[in-house]
Amino acid sequence: MLRTHYSNQIEAGKSARVTGWAQDIRNMGKLIFITLRDREGIVQITVKADNPLFTQFKEIHKETLITVSGNAVKNDRAPNGFEMVPDSLEVIANSEIPLPIDVGKIESNFDRRLDWRFIDMRRPEIMAVFRLESEITHLMEEFMQKESFMRIFSSRLTGAATEGGTEYFPILYFNKEAFLAQSPQLIKESVLASGVDRVYDIGFVYRAEPHHTPRHLCEYASFDLEMVAQELEDVLAMEEKMMQFIFTELNKRCKHILDMYKITLDVPKKIPRVTLAEANEILAKMKVETEKTDLTPEGERKLSEWAQKEHGTSFVFVTEFPFAKKPFYIMRKGKEGTLSFDLLYNGLEITSGGIREHRYDERVANIKEKGINPASFDHLRFFKYGMPPHGGLAIGIERLTMKILNLENVREASLTPRDTERLTP
Structure with a gap:
């Protein structure tokens, strides 16, 4: 099963399984934050160094398609007021590096964007x-x-x-x-x-x-x-x-x-x-x-x-x-x-x-x-x-x-x- 919830359906205090793209990755040394994006929005995945999945998460790069299961923990500083603490990770499809166009805040040439519309x-x-x-x-x-x-x-x-x-x-x-x-x-x-x-x-x-x-x-x-x-x-x-x-x-x-x-x-x-x-x-x-x-x-x-x-x-x-x-x-x-x-x-x-x-x-x-x-x-x-x-x-x-x-x-x-x-x- 790819998901039990989309990002906007997850509730703090409950478990969920979500699938999406690794939009942003911040490796803080002993803490990794991944912003996972699906069609309905984003959810923050927080991985501490003592998590058995820490090494696997370190190998993920931007726009890789992943499925994550875990608990949604209340965190007012995170998007939607919670973060997911993962207990399983599945890499569905890797993404080549570098991306043909930036999908963040860097604007690409319009014709180039149309070339890579999807x-x-x-x-x-x-x-x-x-x-x-x-x-x-x-x-x-x-x-x-x-x-x-x-x-x-x-x-x-x-x-x-x-x-x-x-x-x-x-x-x-x-x-x-x-x-x-x-x-x-x-x-x-x-x-x-x-x-x-x-x-x-x-x-x-x-x-x-x-x-x-x-x-x-x-x-x-x-x-x-x-x-x-x-x-x-x-x-x-x-x-x-x-x-x-x-x-x-x-x-x-x-x-x-x-x-x-x-x-x-x-x-x-x-x-x-x-x-x-x-x-x-x-x-x-x-x-x-x-x-x-x-x-x-x-x-x-x-x-x-x-x-x-x-x-x-x-x-x-x-x-x-x-x-x-x-x-x-x-x-x-x-x-x-x-x-x-x-x-x-x-x-x-x-x-x-x-x-x-x-x-x-x-x-x-x-x-x-x-x-x-x-x-x-x-x-x-x-x-x-x-x-x-x-x-x-x-x-x-x-x-x-x-x-x-x-x-x-x-x-x-x-x-x-x-x-x-x-x-x-």
Whole structure:
């Protein structure tokens, strides 16, 4: 048996068996202190010279995986208020010396850390990023269940580029050309034709975008939902409610992680809504240059600052982007506009969504206007048989995690980041 307890389950005055890595070793001559680290924290192992295991403990070096059994003795100066006095030691796996990167307080080069990602994750603050990210997805699913959404599992192989354009990865599928899905959009829409009115999906999506910025990945985890809806406000209200739930629960369930990063999460009471035209007016008053048809990175940052100052939240919905900037499946508003939105949080777009074009003829016309051949979209046939009006959204999970913890680079929130250069580990 590797363990009877994790480090945070041990009680002073009781015996325990723990397994973890020797994070720190201090040999004081006649006394050895070992800080043992497992997934839940640390425990101090104290070995005196008269302990029969003293010689064995002297031979242990940093990051060796060991199992220790013993009694937990009260000691107010030790982590957690106790120390373990061992009566057995088993070396599970030795660690080579030196380590490829430091897992203590010495900061390594970021790319070097990514090369050794799973050693780097032994640092508590790095592991905390992915534990928070895991909890975010748990909360998303919990909220979806409360709101009667059905989980679907969309294929990440497709015969057509979902979003149109050229930002896709072509692959050879036996003797046919296929693509890695840019989103599950067409599948989640098509499911609504079956009679299910609310669906969601979580999985990787792929964008062949040659960007070298701290905010872009070529492969990222996307949370997608689609629901029967006629009004854009229905979709906005659903995401607003979900963000309120997620942030409320993160404050409860992940307080130790937020404290580690010195983060206080403000739960948005009401997320402000502004059209793109209104956003440009706000930015003009702030002396920020705009592109008129889209938001620049600086525009996103400044608009979040405005929302924080005027509405007490760094969340802000920006709506009604021009059709030229949105995919073919977005419902148009007038000749040039759309029933679309982006959600900004803490200075970055984390969500894109809107009301979809459910009418077959109009959808085909939109596809043609984008310069795409409708014949390449098999999903269109489902729109001939009573497709309900609907809308939806997609959230970049790494981006959301990045902004919650104020990380500098989205790759810090990706377990195995795939950018224009990296395919390992």
